[in-house]
Amino acid sequence: MVSEIDKNDELKLDMFFKYCNDNSELVDEKIIKFYKDKADEFNKLKNTNRKINKALYSYERRNDAFEEGDYNLDEMYFTYQDYETLFLRNQALNDATINVRRKLIKDKILKIHKKVYLTLNKENIHCHWRPENITSLIRPCEFNFGRVGWVGVRYGKHKDEIDILNTGSEKDEELGFQKHSCLQFCITSSGFEISLFHAVRRDAVDRKFIHGNINSLKSKILKELYRLKGEGLEWIIHDNVEDKDYIFEIDNQKSEDFISFYKKYDKEGRESYLAYYLEPDDDNLKDLNSASKVVIEKVKILLPLYNLLAFRVK
Numbered sequence: 001m002v003s004e005i006d007k008n009d010e011l012k013l014d015m016f017f018k019y020c021n022d023n024s025e026l027v028d029e030k031i032i033k034f035y036k037d038k039a040d041e042f043n044k045l046k047n048t049n050r051k052i053n054k055a056l057y058s059y060e061r062r063n064d065a066f067e068e069g070d071y072n073l074d075e076m077y078f079t080y081q082d083y084e085t086l087f088l089r090n091q092a093l094n095d096a097t098i099n100v101r102r103k104l105i106k107d108k109i110l111k112i113h114k115k116v117y118l119t120l121n122k123e124n125i126h127c128h129w130r131p132e133n134i135t136s137l138i139r140p141c142e143f144n145f146g147r148v149g150w151v152g153v154r155y156g157k158h159k160d161e162i163d164i165l166n167t168g169s170e171k172d173e174e175l176g177f178q179k180h181s182c183l184q185f186c187i188t189s190s191g192f193e194i195s196l197f198h199a200v201r202r203d204a205v206d207r208k209f210i211h212g213n214i215n216s217l218k219s220k221i222l223k224e225l226y227r228l229k230g231e232g233l234e235w236i237i238h239d240n241v242e243d244k245d246y247i248f249e250i251d252n253q254k255s256e257d258f259i260s261f262y263k264k265y266d267k268e269g270r271e272s273y274l275a276y277y278l279e280p281d282d283d284n285l286k287d288l289n290s291a292s293k294v295v296i297e298k299v300k301i302l303l304p305l306y307n308l309l310a311f312r313v314k
Helices: 007-022 029-037 039-060 080-085 096-121 159-165 205-227 255-265 288-309
Strands: 150-155 182-188 192-199 233-239 244-249 270-278
Touching: 080 096, 096 150, 096 182, 096 288, 150 192, 182 288, 192 205, 192 288, 205 255, 205 288, 233 255, 244 255, 270 288
Parallel strands: none
Antiparallel strands: 150 182, 182 192, 192 270, 233 244, 233 270
């Protein structure tokens, strides 16, 4: 079908071609020679632009936990894109694209949960009673300090235990599931962690319990620490204000020194946890089955110490 144009459009078309004619030049041998003679300069300019773009790209990613080429994650359960989603530059974002990527991570974490929970629940540890709260939050908000730097699942006290411990408290003074110590697994920006998470920054129930009973529990705690030697565990106390970690290496330091370490560094305002860390390309993260297996194995190893350090309702 042929369409006719009106006089206005015809005039615009004429103006366009007149502009092209007035501002263009016929490509002849002289112009071709000019560009050939300048080829080296043009290539240098192109390389300079490439270096500038690379520098800008690298600056944007200066705080990334690792680069894509550092690990071969093509066949792993968690991909480079999963870890990248949790990199510092993405943690505070809250747009549709990043939230879709976080949801993909959450789904992978929930698949592990479904594989391990029947086994772990028999050990009297429980996930959050609300299905929507089984995993940690995947949107930035006040509860995660405006950043999503990890996604995981916590196992700890039953709702009935927490309700009993809150008996007598006003509604706004009740301490929820996240204020109690737990056993958890999670993907972070730099790898995968399975941990005994002893205390959040503020109002941690079991921190108060241990600080009040650490001397009477000392021999039992040391016995558990001796048992955990060789498992590659570190007790980490993180100060967010100082951006500093205080670390006690279970394998390499004397168990007897842990009590003084804990008393000195574990305090209100700091996170405190015992962690087992896996690199992104660890064989245990090859697929859903291997990841689930290592979660069960390590949680069971940590369980006796968890039960000792957590105030449980018998």
